[in-house]
Amino acid sequence: xxxxxxxxxxxxxxxxxxxxxxxxxxxxxxxxxxxxxxxxxxxxxxxxxxxxxxxxxxxxxxxxxxxxxxxxxxxxxxxxxxxxxxxxxxxxxxxxxxxxxxxxxxxxxxxxxxxxxxxxxxxxxxxxxxxxxxxxxxxxxxxxxxxxxxxxxxxxxxxxxxxxxxxxxxxxxxxxxxxxxxxxxxxxxxxxxxxxxxxxxxxxxxxxxxxxxxxxxxxxxxxxxxxxxxxxxxxxxxxxxxxxxxxxxxxxxxxxxxxxxxxxxxxxxxxxxxxxxxxxxxxxxxxxxxxxxxxxxxxxxxxxxxxxxxxxxxxxxxxxxxxxxxxxxxxxxxxxxxxxxxxx
Numbered sequence: 001x002x003x004x005x006x007x008x009x010x011x012x013x014x015x016x017x018x019x020x021x022x023x024x025x026x027x028x029x030x031x032x033x034x035x036x037x038x039x040x041x042x043x044x045x046x047x048x049x050x051x052x053x054x055x056x057x058x059x060x061x062x063x064x065x066x067x068x069x070x071x072x073x074x075x076x077x078x079x080x081x082x083x084x085x086x087x088x089x090x091x092x093x094x095x096x097x098x099x100x101x102x103x104x105x106x107x108x109x110x111x112x113x114x115x116x117x118x119x120x121x122x123x124x125x126x127x128x129x130x131x132x133x134x135x136x137x138x139x140x141x142x143x144x145x146x147x148x149x150x151x152x153x154x155x156x157x158x159x160x161x162x163x164x165x166x167x168x169x170x171x172x173x174x175x176x177x178x179x180x181x182x183x184x185x186x187x188x189x190x191x192x193x194x195x196x197x198x199x200x201x202x203x204x205x206x207x208x209x210x211x212x213x214x215x216x217x218x219x220x221x222x223x224x225x226x227x228x229x230x231x232x233x234x235x236x237x238x239x240x241x242x243x244x245x246x247x248x249x250x251x252x253x254x255x256x257x258x259x260x261x262x263x264x265x266x267x268x269x270x271x272x273x274x275x276x277x278x279x280x281x282x283x284x285x286x287x288x289x290x291x292x293x294x295x296x297x298x299x300x301x302x303x304x305x306x307x308x309x310x311x312x313x314x315x316x317x318x319x320x321x322x323x324x325x326x327x328x329x330x331x332x333x334x335x336x337x338x339x340x341x342x343x344x
Contacts, residue, residue, distance in 0.1 A: 037095040041071035049276030056268035088144040115317035126343040149273035151245035154218025161231035
């Protein structure tokens, strides 16, 4: 009887091993190449952040994890608002993505696009590096990706081909290219502009042809993309929105790596994110803002708003802020407001 029981148990154990062994092998099987999606290439701080992450991972894993960059969101034919869905589905293995582009799928990310929420870089850091940043990472995790670190595209300033923008009235009727986010459409409609939704790939030809009058992007993007060569001759520093980036990995890919390699990938993301933020802010955090001098040297009119002029834009967009505060989640927005008020 004992022998029979022993044999039955042994057979059951062998059968269990037969079923679990392939799964265990599959879990540790690494791909020869992991695909990283980026909107912008390595000429821009954003793409540089992806490159830094990929290089650090390759070096620290001795080539076990080899990452190839796919700028221009080429894995999804340039449609940047589809990036988050593609990441969840496994079309993309990892990404350094914009909170703006992912906000249609994760409404809490619209927090960063609330007009005039962030008065300065310290305000951004107080949110991303504090409890609110942790809450947003928990939300992203629930949404099906593994968030690892924050980066930054920068404060989005407005440029156009027609007029130096100093008041909301100056925006009236201007066709402004925006990302495909309903909050951006609401903001520019409230300012009297004509927001035109298009991908970055389509935007530059539209500026050159005059089909679109203006756009809003960080100064580093404006300069690297040489937007002064496509009629963007006026730029206004209004700092209405900051655009943080998130370093993320697809969950199945993450689970296929050993715990030790996961830790390497995470630390590499944190290190790359910190370096990328410094690159994104270079030329704008110094007292004399040398990047603005470079832009002015190209014959561009750089307008810096007084506190009263900026307040007119804040007032004009306040109904949009209030509407979206409830859509994003009033508690989350209030927590961000408190973190900003308490910043050092």
